[in-house]
Amino acid sequence: xKTLRVLLLKDLRRAWRNPVGxxxxxxxxxxxxALIGMVFGPKTSDTALGRIKFALVDEDDSVLARxxxxxxxxxxxxxxxxxxxxxxxxxxxxxxxxxxxAVVVIPAGFTRAYLLTTNVVSLELVKNPAQSIYxxxxxELLGAVVTGLDALKRxxxxxxxxxxxxxxxxxxxxxxxxxxxxxxxxxxAARKTLFPPLITYANEAETSNLAGSAEAxxxxxxxxxxxxxxxxxxxxxxxxxxxxxxxxxxxxxxxxLLFLGENASRNIHRELEQRTLQRFRTLHHQLYDFVASKVxxxxxxxxxxxxxxxxxGGLIFRxxxxxxxxxxxxxxxxxxxxxxxxTLLPALLGDRxxxxxxxxxxxxxxxxxxxxxxxxxxxxxxxxxxxxxxLPNYWYTEAVRSLAFDSHPGGWLSVVLKMALVGAALxxxxxxxxxxxxxxGTRG
Amino acid sequence: MSLLKVERLSKAFGAxxxxxxxxxxxxxxxxxxxxxxxGAGKTTTLSIIxxxxxxxxxxxxxxxxxxxxDPGRAKKMMGVVPQEIALYEELxxxxxxxxxxxxxxxxxxxxxxxxxxxxxxxSLADRAKDKIKTYSGGMKRRINLGAALLHxxxxxxxxxxxxxxxxxxxxxxxxxxxxxxxxxxxxxxxxHYLEEAETLCRRxxxxxxGKLLAEGTLxxxxxxxxxxxxxxxxxDLAAAAPETWPGFNHRFRLLQQSAGQMxxxxxxxxxxxxxxxxxxxxxxxxxxxxxxxxxLNDVFLQLTGRQLRE
Numbered sequence: 001x002k003t004l005r006v007l008l009l010k011d012l013r014r015a016w017r018n019p020v021g022x023x024x025x026x027x028x029x030x031x032x033x034a035l036i037g038m039v040f041g042p043k044t045s046d047t048a049l050g051r052i053k054f055a056l057v058d059e060d061d062s063v064l065a066r067x068x069x070x071x072x073x074x075x076x077x078x079x080x081x082x083x084x085x086x087x088x089x090x091x092x093x094x095x096x097x098x099x100x101x102a103v104v105v106i107p108a109g110f111t112r113a114y115l116l117t118t119n120v121v122s123l124e125l126v127k128n129p130a131q132s133i134y135x136x137x138x139x140e141l142l143g144a145v146v147t148g149l150d151a152l153k154r155x156x157x158x159x160x161x162x163x164x165x166x167x168x169x170x171x172x173x174x175x176x177x178x179x180x181x182x183x184x185x186x187x188x189a190a191r192k193t194l195f196p197p198l199i200t201y202a203n204e205a206e207t208s209n210l211a212g213s214a215e216a217x218x219x220x221x222x223x224x225x226x227x228x229x230x231x232x233x234x235x236x237x238x239x240x241x242x243x244x245x246x247x248x249x250x251x252x253x254x255x256x257l258l259f260l261g262e263n264a265s266r267n268i269h270r271e272l273e274q275r276t277l278q279r280f281r282t283l284h285h286q287l288y289d290f291v292a293s294k295v296x297x298x299x300x301x302x303x304x305x306x307x308x309x310x311x312x313g314g315l316i317f318r319x320x321x322x323x324x325x326x327x328x329x330x331x332x333x334x335x336x337x338x339x340x341x342x343t344l345l346p347a348l349l350g351d352r353x354x355x356x357x358x359x360x361x362x363x364x365x366x367x368x369x370x371x372x373x374x375x376x377x378x379x380x381x382x383x384x385x386x387x388x389x390x391l392p393n394y395w396y397t398e399a400v401r402s403l404a405f406d407s408h409p410g411g412w413l414s415v416v417l418k419m420a421l422v423g424a425a426l427x428x429x430x431x432x433x434x435x436x437x438x439x440x441g442t443r444g
Numbered sequence: 445m446s447l448l449k450v451e452r453l454s455k456a457f458g459a460x461x462x463x464x465x466x467x468x469x470x471x472x473x474x475x476x477x478x479x480x481x482x483g484a485g486k487t488t489t490l491s492i493i494x495x496x497x498x499x500x501x502x503x504x505x506x507x508x509x510x511x512x513x514d515p516g517r518a519k520k521m522m523g524v525v526p527q528e529i530a531l532y533e534e535l536x537x538x539x540x541x542x543x544x545x546x547x548x549x550x551x552x553x554x555x556x557x558x559x560x561x562x563x564x565x566x567s568l569a570d571r572a573k574d575k576i577k578t579y580s581g582g583m584k585r586r587i588n589l590g591a592a593l594l595h596x597x598x599x600x601x602x603x604x605x606x607x608x609x610x611x612x613x614x615x616x617x618x619x620x621x622x623x624x625x626x627x628x629x630x631x632x633x634x635x636h637y638l639e640e641a642e643t644l645c646r647r648x649x650x651x652x653x654g655k656l657l658a659e660g661t662l663x664x665x666x667x668x669x670x671x672x673x674x675x676x677x678x679x680d681l682a683a684a685a686p687e688t689w690p691g692f693n694h695r696f697r698l699l700q701q702s703a704g705q706m707x708x709x710x711x712x713x714x715x716x717x718x719x720x721x722x723x724x725x726x727x728x729x730x731x732x733x734x735x736x737x738x739x740l741n742d743v744f745l746q747l748t749g750r751q752l753r754e
Contacts, residue, residue: 006546010532017534017575275530279591282494282524283548284516 003285007293008300011267015301022301025260026308029252033245033313051082052134054102055091062111081141095126101134102127104142114153115164133244156183243404245317250400253309254334254393255367257302261342262359264301268294268343268434269352277438287438291431298339299427306331323403326412330403333419334396340426347434370394392419445472446505447521447599447630448493453502455488455654462488464654465502470599470630475621477645478634479740481750485654486634487527490603493632494524506599520549523597527604529584530591533577537568537587540576545594555594562590566620582613589617593624600624600631606640618644638740650744657747662740669709669738669746673716674699675723677706679731689726695719699745707745709738 015022058066086094091103105124113121125142127135153160162179271277271294280290310331314321321327342359349355367373369383370393376384388394395415402409448470455463463485470476478486491497493504495515504511506518531540538559545555563569566586576584589605602621606614621644625631635641641648642662649659658665675696682703686692696719699707706728710719716735723733745751 003547006543010535010543013539014532014534274532275526275528276532278496278526278528279524279530279544280547281496282519282522282526284519285547 003289004293004296007289008297011293011297012300014267015264021263022260022305025256025263026305029249029256029309030313030316032252033248033317036244036248051080052101052138053082053084053099054104054134054138055086055094055100056083057086057088057091057103057105059088059108060106060110061108092126095128098128098130100128101131102138104138112164114149115160155186159183159186243317243319245313246319246321246404247401249310249313249317249319250404251367251370251372251393251397253306253313254370254396255363255372256309257306257335257338258342258363258366258393259360260305261298261302261338262345262356262363264298264339265294265342265346265359266352266356267297268346269355273352281438287435288431291435291438294434295339295343295427295431298343299335302335302339303332306335319404321400321404323409323412326403326409326416327400329416330396330399330412330419333416333423334392336423337392337419337426338423340423340428340430344426344430344433347430347437350437366391366393371397392422395419446470447472447507448632449503449505450489450493451503451505453489453492453504454500455492455497456500461654463492463499466651466654466656467502468632468649468656468659470632472598472630473625473628474647475625475631475633475645477641477648478632478651479636479638479641479648479744480634480651481636484636484651486636486651487603488654489651490524490601490632490634494522494601495519520595521597522599522601523592523595524601525589525592525603525605527607529588531576531584531587534575536573536575537579537583538563538572540587541590541594544591548595550594558594558596562593565623566590567616580613582609582616585609585613585617586620589620598629600629602631602633604634604636606635606637614640642740648740650740650747652744652748658743665740665743666738669697669699669742673710673719674736674738674742675708675710675719676734676736677708677723677728677730677732678704678734680704680729681706684728692726695722697746699742700749700751707742709742709746 084091084094084100088103088105091100091105094100095103103124103126105126107122107124110121110123113119123142123146125139127139156163159179159182162175166176166179271280271290277290281287310321310327313319341362345359345362346352346355349358369379369388370376370391371388372393376388376394379388395418399409399412399415403412446469448468450466450468453463453466454461466485466489468476468478478489480486488497492499493506493511495511495518504518507521509518509521511518532543535543541559541562542552542555545558546552550558559572560569563572566589568583568586568590571579571583576587579587585605589602592600605621606617609617618640621631621633633640633645645662647659647661648665650657650665658668680703681701684701684706686696686698686701686706695711695714696708697711699709701707708723710716720733720735724730741751
C-alpha cells in the first residue's frame with residue numbers, strides 16, 4: 001500500500017505539472033454546456049424553461065378564439081407562453097427570421113364547425129425548424145388542448161349548438177346558467193371516465209415553494225393532486241425544475257471523462273518511453289504495484305475531474321443535483337468503467353499512437369450513441385432501441401438526468417452496480433494484460 | 445568478498461546469440477569494466493543481471509543470493525543506472541531522488557535526508573528544486589546516477605553512464621564512481637571508452653559478439669601482447685607479405701596491417717632495440733617506426749582483428 005501511495009502521489013504531481021491536456025478536457029464540457037444552454041435555454045436568470053414566443057393567427061375571429069387568446073396570456077399560461085397575435089403573412093415572416101418558435105393558426109370557421117358539425121376540424125401548427133425544444137413543447141401543449149376539445153365535443157355534443165348561440169351573443173343569463181348546470185351534471189357523471197385517476201402529473205417546471213403539493217395521488221383514491229399555493233416552511237422539499245444546463249452537463253461530462261481517462265492512461269506509455277518503468281523493474285517491487293498504481297491513478301484522476309465538472313458545473317449553472325450521494329456513487333462507478341476501458345487500450349496496444357487514436361474514436365462513439373451529445377431519441381431506431389441501452393454512457397446519463405429532474409427517480413442503485421461490475425472487470429483485465437505484456441517484454 | 449558472480453550466462457534473440465556463456469565476478473570495493481563496442485552484448489548482460497531480461501542459461505549470484513531463487517533480496521542489494529536517462533522530467537532533481545528513495549524502501553524522512561546528501565555529493569544542491577527538463581545533459585546524468593544510490597546498494601551496475609556528456613561532466617562522474625568504490629561498493633561498469641576502462645577499472649573484461657574474449661587487470665591484458673612492446677611501422681606496406689618472411693611468426697605477432705601501417709607485438713621479452721633491428725631488416729620500405737605501450741584497443745585488435753573504435 002505504501003508503494004502504491006508513493007506511485008500515485010508521484011503521478012498526481014506529474015499531472016499537476018502538466019495541466020494543459022487535462023484542463024482542456026475539463027473545460028470543454030463546461031463551455032459546450034454554457035454555449036448550448038445559452039442558445040436554447042432561458043434568457044433570464046430563472047433556471048426553468050423560459051417563455052415560448054409564438055404567433056397566434058386568428059383567422060376565425062370568433063368569441064371562442066378571442067377567449068382562447070385571452071386565456072393563454074393570463075395566469076400560468078402567461079408565465080410560460082409569450083403569444084403575439086399576427087396575421088398569417090407576418091407571422092410566417094417572423095418565423096422565418098427566427099423571431100418565433102412556432103405559429104398556431106385558428107382557421108376561418110373553426111368555432112362554427114367545431115360546435116355545430118360533426119366534421120373533423122383542424123388547428124394548424126407551423127414549427128420553427130431552427131429550434132428544437134420550444135416548438136416541441138408547444139406541439140405537446142397543442143396536443144393537450146386538442147385532446148381536451150375532443151373530449152368536450154364527444155361528451156357535450158347535444159349542448160354545443162346552445163353554446164354556439166351563447167358565444168355568438170344570442171343567449172340570456174337564464175339560458176347560460178341552465179347550460180352551465182347541465183354541463184356540470186354531465187361532467188360530474190362522467191368524471192371517472194373522463195378523468196381516470198390512474199395516472200396524474202406533477203408540474204415539473206414549478207420551482208416555487210409549493211409544500212409537497214404536487215405529489216401523485218395514490219391509485220384508486222379518486223382524487224387528482226391539488227396544488228396549495230403559498231409559501232412553505234424551510235423544511236419543505238422543492239420539486240425538481242427543468243434546467244437545460246443540468247440536462248446537458250451529465251452527457252457531456254460522461255463523454256469527456258472518457259477523453260480525460262485517455263489522457264491519464266497515456267501515462268503508461270510515457271513511463272515506457274522515459275524508461276522509468278525499466279528503472280522501477282530493477283527494484284525489489286512486483287509489477288503488480290506499478291500496474292495497480294496506473295489503474296488507480298486513472299480512477300482518482302477521473303474522480304477529481306468529475307468533481308470539477310459536475311460540482312463546478314453545478315455551481316456555475318445553478319444545477320440542483322438533489323441527491324449528492326446517489327450522484328457520487330453513479331459518478332464513481334462510471335469512473336471505474338472509464339478508467340478500466342481507457343487503461344485496457346494501452347494494455348492491448350503497444351503502440352502509443354494506435355492506442356490514443358482508438359481511445360478517442362471509442363470515446364466519441366460511446367458519447368454519440370450513448371446520448372452524451374445528441375438525444376438518443378434522435379438516433380436511428382436500431383441504435384436507439386438495441387445499442388444505446390447497452391452502453392454505460394447511456395446508463396449514467398439517463399440515471400443522472402433522472403436524479404436531477406424526476407419527481408421519484410429510481411433504479412440508480414442498479415445502474416451503480418452494473419457500471420461498477422463492468423468497470424471492475426475492465427480494470428482487472430487491463431491490469432492482467434498490462435502485467436503480462438511487461439513480463440513478456442512486449443512492452444518497453 | 446564476491447558481490448556478484450555470473451556463471452555461463454547466455455541469451456539469444458532468435459538466431460543471434462547476444463550473450464554467450466559469459467562468466468565474471470565483481471568483488472567488494474572493485475570496479476569491473478565490461479569493455480566492448482556497441483552491440484557487443486554489454487547492456488544485455490547487465491539487463492540480465494538486473495533482472496530486466498530472463499537468461500536462457502547460466503546463473504547470477506548477488507551477495508551470496510541466487511538471483512533466480514530470491515530476486516527481491518538480490519535486487520535490494522543492487523543499484524542500477526541505465527544507459528538512458530530514466531527520470532521524470534516534470535519533477536525536480538530532489539523530487540526524483542526522494543521518489544526513487546521511497547520506492548527503494550526508505551521512509552519519507554530518510555529519503556529526504558539521503559537526497560540532500562546525494563545532491564551535495566553530486567554538486568547539484570543549488571539546482572535541487574529545478575525541474576529535470578531544465579538540466580543539462582551532464583546534470584541529468586548525475587541525477588540518473590544518484591537515483592540508483594538512495595538505498596546505499598552494495599553492488600552498482602552502471603551502463604555507460606558517461607555517454608554523450610562533456611569532458612568536465614565525465615570527470616565529475618568518474619570521480620564520484622571512484623569515491624563510491626573507495627567506500628566498498630562493488631561496481632560493474634560497462635563502457636566502450638578505452639580511457640575510462642583503463643583509468644577507472646581494476647579488472648576489465650573484453651566482450652564482443654556476446655563472448656567474453658579476455659579478462660584481467662590492465663597489466664595482465666597488456667601482457668598478452670608482449671608486455672610493453674608494440675611497434676607501429678609506417679610506410680609503403682601494400683606489398684608486404686609477413687607470412688613469407690622466414691621466422692617472423694616466431695618472433696612477432698601481426699596485430700593489424702593496412703597499405704600504410706603495420707602493427708606488431710613482440711612475442712617474447714627481448715630487448716626493444718633488438719626487436720627494432722629485426723624489424724628494420726625486413727624487406728619493407730619503412731618510413732617511420734614507433735614503439736609504444738599496448739593499450740586496450742591493441743588488445744581488442746589482437747583478439748578480434750578489429751579496432752574497438754570501428
